[in-house]
Amino acid sequence: METMKVQDVTSNDLPWKISYDAHRCTLCGSCVSACSFRAIEAKIEKRRMVFSESELPEPKARFSAVPVIRQVKSVKNYCRGCGICEKICPNDAIAPLRNPDSRHPIITRCLGGDSIKRGGRKNLESAVRTLDKLRVGRISQMTDPSLDAQRHTFDILAPFGRILPPEKLPMGIGPDGLLQTTGTTPPVNWIYPVIIGDMSIGALSWRMWEAVAMAVAYLNEECGLPVRMCSGEGGVPVRLLKSRYLKYMILQIGSGHFGWNRIAKAMPHMIEDPAGILIKIGQGAKPGDGGLLMANKVAEHIQAIRGVPKTDLLSPPNHQGLYSIEESVQKMFLSFNAAFKFRVPVAIKVAASATSVSVYNNLVRDPYNIVGGLFLDGIDGGTGAAHEVSLDHTGHPIVSKLRDCYLAATAQGRQGQIPLWAAGGLGKTGDLAADAFKMICLGANGVFTGKLILQMAGCVGNDQGRCNACNTGLCPVGITTQEPPLVKRLDPEKVAQNIVNYFLAMNTELKKLMAPIGNSSLPVGRADALIATDHAVADKLQIQYVC
Amino acid sequence: MSASGMAQNLLYNPRLPLPAIAQGYLIHEGVLTKMCRIGAIKSLNYVHPSQALQLMQSQQKGHDNSGFAMVMHDLGGIFENYKHLPTLSMAATDQGVRLAEDILHQAGFQRVMQWVPETDDRPGLDINAMPNYVFETFDYPKSFRNAEQKVKEDLLLDMRLKLRAALEPNEEGFAYSFWPDVVTLKEIGNPRDIGTYFRLWEPDTKLTAKVITTQCRQNTNYDIVRYAAHPFHLQGYTALANGENTFYLKNVEFQRKLHRGYIGFESDSQCFLYTLHYIHRELNWPLRYFKHVVTPLPFDDIEKREDAQQLKAIRQSLGHLEINGPNTIIGVLPDNTLFTCCDAKKLRPIVIGRTEDTVVFSSEVCGINEILPDRDWATDIYPHEREIVTIDEKLEVQRWKQ
Numbered sequence: 015m016e017t018m019k020v021q022d023v024t025s026n027d028l029p030w031k032i033s034y035d036a037h038r039c040t041l042c043g044s045c046v047s048a049c050s051f052r053a054i055e056a057k058i059e060k061r062r063m064v065f066s067e068s069e070l071p072e073p074k075a076r077f078s079a080v081p082v083i084r085q086v087k088s089v090k091n092y093c094r095g096c097g098i099c100e101k102i103c104p105n106d107a108i109a110p111l112r113n114p115d116s117r118h119p120i121i122t123r124c125l126g127g128d129s130i131k132r133g134g135r136k137n138l139e140s141a142v143r144t145l146d147k148l149r150v151g152r153i154s155q156m157t158d159p160s161l162d163a164q165r166h167t168f169d170i171l172a173p174f175g176r177i178l179p180p181e182k183l184p185m186g187i188g189p190d191g192l193l194q195t196t197g198t199t200p201p202v203n204w205i206y207p208v209i210i211g212d213m214s215i216g217a218l219s220w221r222m223w224e225a226v227a228m229a230v231a232y233l234n235e236e237c238g239l240p241v242r243m244c245s246g247e248g249g250v251p252v253r254l255l256k257s258r259y260l261k262y263m264i265l266q267i268g269s270g271h272f273g274w275n276r277i278a279k280a281m282p283h284m285i286e287d288p289a290g291i292l293i294k295i296g297q298g299a300k301p302g303d304g305g306l307l308m309a310n311k312v313a314e315h316i317q318a319i320r321g322v323p324k325t326d327l328l329s330p331p332n333h334q335g336l337y338s339i340e341e342s343v344q345k346m347f348l349s350f351n352a353a354f355k356f357r358v359p360v361a362i363k364v365a366a367s368a369t370s371v372s373v374y375n376n377l378v379r380d381p382y383n384i385v386g387g388l389f390l391d392g393i394d395g396g397t398g399a400a401h402e403v404s405l406d407h408t409g410h411p412i413v414s415k416l417r418d419c420y421l422a423a424t425a426q427g428r429q430g431q432i433p434l435w436a437a438g439g440l441g442k443t444g445d446l447a448a449d450a451f452k453m454i455c456l457g458a459n460g461v462f463t464g465k466l467i468l469q470m471a472g473c474v475g476n477d478q479g480r481c482n483a484c485n486t487g488l489c490p491v492g493i494t495t496q497e498p499p500l501v502k503r504l505d506p507e508k509v510a511q512n513i514v515n516y517f518l519a520m521n522t523e524l525k526k527l528m529a530p531i532g533n534s535s536l537p538v539g540r541a542d543a544l545i546a547t548d549h550a551v552a553d554k555l556q557i558q559y560v561c
Numbered sequence: 562m563s564a565s566g567m568a569q570n571l572l573y574n575p576r577l578p579l580p581a582i583a584q585g586y587l588i589h590e591g592v593l594t595k596m597c598r599i600g601a602i603k604s605l606n607y608v609h610p611s612q613a614l615q616l617m618q619s620q621q622k623g624h625d626n627s628g629f630a631m632v633m634h635d636l637g638g639i640f641e642n643y644k645h646l647p648t649l650s651m652a653a654t655d656q657g658v659r660l661a662e663d664i665l666h667q668a669g670f671q672r673v674m675q676w677v678p679e680t681d682d683r684p685g686l687d688i689n690a691m692p693n694y695v696f697e698t699f700d701y702p703k704s705f706r707n708a709e710q711k712v713k714e715d716l717l718l719d720m721r722l723k724l725r726a727a728l729e730p731n732e733e734g735f736a737y738s739f740w741p742d743v744v745t746l747k748e749i750g751n752p753r754d755i756g757t758y759f760r761l762w763e764p765d766t767k768l769t770a771k772v773i774t775t776q777c778r779q780n781t782n783y784d785i786v787r788y789a790a791h792p793f794h795l796q797g798y799t800a801l802a803n804g805e806n807t808f809y810l811k812n813v814e815f816q817r818k819l820h821r822g823y824i825g826f827e828s829d830s831q832c833f834l835y836t837l838h839y840i841h842r843e844l845n846w847p848l849r850y851f852k853h854v855v856t857p858l859p860f861d862d863i864e865k866r867e868d869a870q871q872l873k874a875i876r877q878s879l880g881h882l883e884i885n886g887p888n889t890i891i892g893v894l895p896d897n898t899l900f901t902c903c904d905a906k907k908l909r910p911i912v913i914g915r916t917e918d919t920v921v922f923s924s925e926v927c928g929i930n931e932i933l934p935d936r937d938w939a940t941d942i943y944p945h946e947r948e949i950v951t952i953d954e955k956l957e958v959q960r961w962k963q
Contacts (some may be wrong), residue, residue, distance in 0.1 A: 158805035158886050159908065169859050173877060180844060180878040185871060191847055193871045194730070202861055202877055427818025430880055532807045533885045534905070535857075542810045 023125075025085045027117040029479060030095040030110040032085040038107035041081055045099035045108050050488040050500055054108070057084040066110045078349055083108060089122045096474050097480040098490040112478075130402040131306070133484025133494065134475050135299065135439065135465060138406050142470020143442065143539025144551055148452050151545030151560060154532035156376050159220050161532055169535040170524055171240070172460035173361030173433045174264075175202030175386040180384075200383055201359045203289055206233075206241040207521065207536060208450055210513075211227075211437055211464030212266045212292065212363070214417075216307050216316045217398035217484070219501040222471060222493045225509035227254065230262045239517060242289045244462070247305055247329060247509070251321040255280035264290040266363075267350070269304050270329030272320040290386065291350045291360040295333065295337040298391030298438040300400035301365030301409045304329030308399055310487040313496035349382055361387030366410040366438060374419045378428050387433045389462060390416055394439020395467030398494055399485030412438035413456065417555050420457025420539060429539060433459040440457040441466035442477070446516075447523030456555060457539045468493055470516050471509040494540070575890035597778040598623045598924040599791075599803045599911075600889050602932070603899045603952050605918040607637030607769035610746075614756045616921065616928040617777045623925060624777045629752035630790035632799045633744045633770035635897045640744065640768075641678055643698045646673060646719050651724070651746040651914035652691035652787065658821045660733060661695075668720060669702025676767070678759050688758045691734070691787075694849025714796055717741075718822050725824075726962070735787045738794040743769070752777045772897050776801045789827035793834045796822065796842065796926055797895030800834035803924050804888025804909045810946040812836070814879050819843070833890050836882045842896065848900065850875065852949050852963050855884045891922055900951040907946035913958075914941045920952045925949075 020338045026033050032054055046054055058079045076435040083094060093110050100109040122130050156162045157476045177200075185196025197478035210230065216224045230243040247268030254260060255277060265288045267274055295301065307316075307327040317324060318408050344486075362385060364373060370390060377385045392412025397405065398557035423429040436458040440449040442465075450461045468475075475481035492504030528534070531543045545560040552559035598620040613631055617624075640648060651661060653875045662672075676696040685943050700706075705713055710753045721739040728734035735743035748755045756762045765951045792801035806812065806829035816823040820843065823835040833855070840851045863869050867925045874881075887908030899912050901922055914921050914929035916936045920931045926941065944950045947963040 127644075154807065154886070160808060167859060171860055178874075179878045180839075180875075183874055183878055185874065187845075187847070192868065193846060193850065193875075195874070199874055202873075204873075276624055424814045424818075427815065429815065532805075535883060535885065537808070537811075537885075539811050539814065539881070540808065543813075 015248065019272045023089055023121060025087055026113060026115060027121055028085075028087070028092045029113055029116040030093040031113045032049035032083070032093060032099075033109050034083050034085075035107045035109045036080070036082050037085075038105040040105060040107075042104065044102045044104070045083060048098050048102045048490075049093055049481065050098070050490045050495075050497075051096075051486070052091040053086050054083050054099060055086055059084075060556065072195050078080075078147065089118070089125050090351050092118070093482045095479070096483070096490045098474075117301055129548075131308075131399055132405065132482045133396070133398050133400070134405070134482035134527055135442075135477050136405055136409070137477055137482070144411065145440075145449050145452050145550040146443070147551050148335040148341040148410075148544050148546050148555075148557075150451070150455075150527055150531060150543055151558070152543040153530050156534055161529040161534060163529040164520070166529070166534060167306045168525050170207060170521065170528075170530055171204040172435075172536065173202050173430075174205050174361065175433070176200035176240070176383045177202060177431050177433070178383060179428070179431060198356070200384070201357055201387060203242075203307075203359060203454045204553070205289065205460075206239050207454065208241065208446065208459030208517070209243065209264065209460065209462040210243040210467055211462040212264075212294065213398070213464050213467070214266075214305075214307075215251070215319055216248040216272075216311060217246060217273050217494060217495075219489070219495050219504065220315060221501050221504045221506045222509065225466060225471065225504070225506035226513065227259070227263075228506065229261050229510040229513035229517075231249075231512060233517055234262055237518060238519060241517060245271050245273075247294055248307075248316070249276050251319065251370035252276055256283045258286050258290050260284060263288050264292050266292045266294055268294040268329050269331070269333045270327065272305075272322070272327065272329070275321045276319060278353075280464075287354055287358050289356070289358075291358055292363050292389065293333075293350070293360065294363045296363070296365035296367075296391070297397065298365050298395030298409055298412070299397035300404040301367060301393075302331055303400060303404050304331045306399040306485070308326030308485055308487060309495050311494075316496060325364055348384065349405070359431055360384065361389055361433075361435070363389035363391060366390045366392040366412050366415040368410060369417050370410070371418050371422045374432070375422060375426075378423060378426070378432050385432055387435055387459075388419070389435045390419065391439070392436070392438020394442060395437055396468070397484070409438075412436050413453070414554050416453060416458050417456045417541075421556065424450055424457075424539070429457070433508045435460050435462055437462040437464070447520040447527065448492060450520075451524060451527040452536055452544060454536050455540050455544050457541070459538055461479035467513060470512045471504065472512075583880065595907060597625075597776060597803050599774075599776045599801050599891055599922075600924065600927070600928055601774040601801075601893075601899055601922040602902075603772045603897075603920045603956065605771070605956060607641075607766075607771060608773060608919070609764040609766075609769050610761045610773060610775075610915065611756070611764045612932050613773045613775040614752065614761055615931050616923060617752060617869060619927045619931045620923070620925045621777070626751045626753070627778050628747070628790050629755040629775070629777055630747040630792060631745070631773055632792040632794050632893070633768075633773050634742060634893050635743050635771035637769035637771070638743060638765075638767040639674070640698065640742070643648070643674055644742045646698050646700055647739050647741050648696060648698045648744055649724075649739045650737045650743075651695045651734055652693070652737075652748070653695060653728060654692050657728050657734025658693050658695055660727050661736065664724055664727055665720065668960055669704065670699040670720070671702075672697050673700050674698040678768075680758050682758065683759055686750070686754040686758055686936075688754050689748075690748065694746070694759075715813075718796055722822065722824070730757040732805050735778070737788075739846070740794065740797060743766075743794060743799075745792075745794055747786065747787055748788075749785055772782055772893055772899055774799055774801055774891055774893060774899075778926070786827050788825055791828055791830040792891075793828075793831050795834055795838050798834060798838045798842065799893040800830060800837055800890060802830040802888050802890045803905065804832050805829065805886035805913075806832055806884045806888060808884050809884035811881045812884070820867060830885070833888075833892070837892055839882070848894065848898075849949060849952065849961050849963070852902050852947075854879045854882050855890075856902075856946070856963075857883060858963065889924070896954070898951050899952050900949055901944060902949040903944065903946055905946055910943075912941055912943055913950060914938065915956070918956070920958070
């Protein structure tokens with residue numbers, strides 16, 4: 015027997031262990047070929063069998079070589095628990111099992127000498143979410159009747175763009191005694207209060223990105239829901255830029271400016287304005303960090319769209335040359351407003367932070383009225399790739415921060431002037447309508463969501479460490495990969511259908527929440543409609559505590 | 562709604578710490594109000610408040626007889642010769658009266674007329690009376706006599722706010738209105754007994770007006786507060802409502818930063834008054850835009866209109882003044898125009914009956930039958946959810962469709 019090498023990686027060091035039943039396995043090989051992480055392999059095991067051939071027991075031993083499926087014991091090709099092997103096995107012979115005794119966080123750092131990277135969401139907290147401690151507790155009854163979600167009409171729309179205070183509206187009374195406009199106002203688009211959050215081509219597979227774009231077009235043109243999608247920082251296919259569907263897209267510019275060469279060149283050929291511009295300063299999943307697209311995802315078409323070679327694409331943590339809020343206002347907003355001749359609203363996205371209220375105050379007091387929205391992204395947001403330490407340990411929850419910003423605006427009488435859009439773990443439980451509605455009651459004009467869209471498409475990842483391999487380019491369901499065989503696993507039409515159906519369901523659910531509080535338009539800031547079952551939450555959010 | 566403001570619970574509840582109020586944060590228990598009845602009379606002739614009492618008496622099953630309040634515009638009788646001078650309407654203790662008069666005298670106001678109603682305090686009346694009811698007309702301070710109208714109007718508002726603040730500790734008194742050609746009376750109790758107490762059932766020529774708005778409910782949701790009974794008055798504008806305003810919190814949070822006169826919020830009906838004042842006086846927009854603000858058209862409808870640009874701008878910038886929930890509003894403008902409009906789903910009733918010299922608004926038609934029994938009821942108007950009906954000085958009816 016060899017001396018035991020305690021430093022060797024074994025399956026009990028890894029986060030998932032493969033459970034394999036050789037008796038059920040037909041050795042078809044499906045699981046091995048389907049595992050995008052190469053975390054299982056076919057091997058030969060030496061087996062000893064004791065038998066007797068005589069009438070009386072005369073035990074003999076025989077050794078044989080048996081083909082089996084085995085887990086790869088490596089910190090590179092380790093099992094992510096995605097369960098594709100289990101999905102594909104015709105005989106239920108194989109499945110990943112969570113290993114509570116995993117030493118993965120330690121050995122990966124020890125062996126790699128580098129920080130751990132992954133995709134997904136924050137995986138640490140398991141307590142009840144703040145939003146689940148809130149209920150819509152103010153029910154219209156008796157003389158103030160509830161509305162009928164099926165019969166009444168509802169205005170479920172939110173503003174994207176800078177809104178002037180009433181006394182600043184350039185309107186005067188005309189000769190006919192009616193108001194007429196005497197000047198220009200910043201552009202405002204009224205859109206569905208749930209924006210499909212910024213996920214780039216590159217982070218997503220081309221099929222996935224296209225599926226989302228298809229769903230958005232269908233929701234607008236067939237379902238009458240003016241849903242908008244944000245491109246993410248990674249450019250937009252030129253064909254889409256030149257098409258009439260551009261009006262459903264919010265173009266994002268990140269600190270890497272990826273994709274903007276093509277966008278700028280396409281401007282003269284655009285037949286529609288985009289729905290808006292979103293300047294990404296920060297992101298909730300990895301605040302203080304720029305975008306990260308690993309080289310193995312920078313396929314040829316990504317190189318073309320972004321105008322880059324095959325290499326790790328790291329967006330800087332900040333927009334170069336911006337050292338103050340005033341500067342960001344002057345440089346970025348003015349240039350983008352000017353680029354689209356002040357027809358397209360320009361908003362800003364920041365990671366929620368202890369300083370968000372200061373940022374918001376500065377923007378809302380900007381005398382040029384050019385900031386058309388503050389997108390606040392909280393700690394529970396998802397990402398395609400980030401350092402695990404950022405994902406798990408940096409950031410700020412969204413609920414109280416959104417409320418703080420709204421109340422700060424209210425204290426100045428400036429609520430609504432810069433629309434507030436919130437994200438970060440909304441829809442985490444699968445119920446986005448309820449989360450969105452509660453955020454709206456707390457002061458959000460709308461919400462944006464990314465990770466949930468992936469889950470609609472078939473993402474098998476979760477917040478308990480399952481899969482979370484978006485950074486590897488080996489997404490087992492073809493969503494966050496550029497590998498053709500993996501991308502082909504994704505049926506874009508089915509994805510689009512799922513997204514459309516989810517939005518239709520959510521729209522009905524939003525009405526079912528508006529109706530009982532008797533509101534036919536969105537109850538932005540109607541915190542009186544909410545109650546909290548937790549005293550600290552009630553105090554912080556300034557709503558009624560109940561027990 | 563009732564005079565049932567829910568709001569006094571927030572802002573005038575001593576249990577609520579002041580810093581929370583000052584910061585503009587409020588935790589409020591939501592709007593839950595009851596159906597009340599509202600009415601208004603506008604006539605070419607001077608009308609005595611007994612008509613208003615009769616208008617409301619037949620509708621008493623619809624309200625809870627917990628109070629009576631009325632605001633009279635375009636005054637006759639003893640006030641007729643003082644139309645251009647402000648009249649203070651106040652209920653107060655002896656100390657409160659002294660306090661208020663001192664403040665006014667100190668500011669240079671000189672009393673030119675005073676009317677103290679002869680009360681009938683027979684035992685058994687259901688009224689929670691204050692020791693004094695004061696209706697005093699003042700001349701402006703000398704330095705203001707030749708001032709511009711707006712300067713005078715701001716002075717009157719500031720004085721009323723000052724009086725209110727001074728009288729508030731220990732509830733020494735309630736300054737309801739301080740405005741030319743306007744008188745306000747509010748009290749807690751059964752409207753019939755309140756009428757008896759003030760001898761309002763017996764018509765006379767002393768206290769009359771061409772416009773009277775009235776309502777018969779005190780706040781029954783929370784603590785009883787005299788200020789909470791509508792109609793409410795501010796700088797020539799009066800408003801009262803039957804219904805709820807489920808966007809009350811949004812309205813309050815927005816209004817409290819719009820104007821120094823937007824205070825109290827003892828009732829969600831005050832929000833209607835403040836929005837009316839803001840749109841019509843502060844922004845100087847025509848009345849029809851009040852309707853566009855409180856019950857904006859759906860976006861789909863706005864897009865189809867020629868004035869889409871203006872309507873969208875209004876909906877965007879004044880979204881926090883939108884109202885939701887069922888309600889009917891009656892309002893009076895400084896030129897004594899009387900109007901009514903209701904929520905976008907018409908969940909509260911209002912009917913308008915008229916003769917050649919009188920127009921009556923009422924929640925229930927039985928009230929009109931009581932005081933205009935011989936009118937042609939076929940000409941009664943039942944306004945719909947997208948219109949404002951206005952009655953001008955000549956009693957011409959205009960129905961303006963949103």
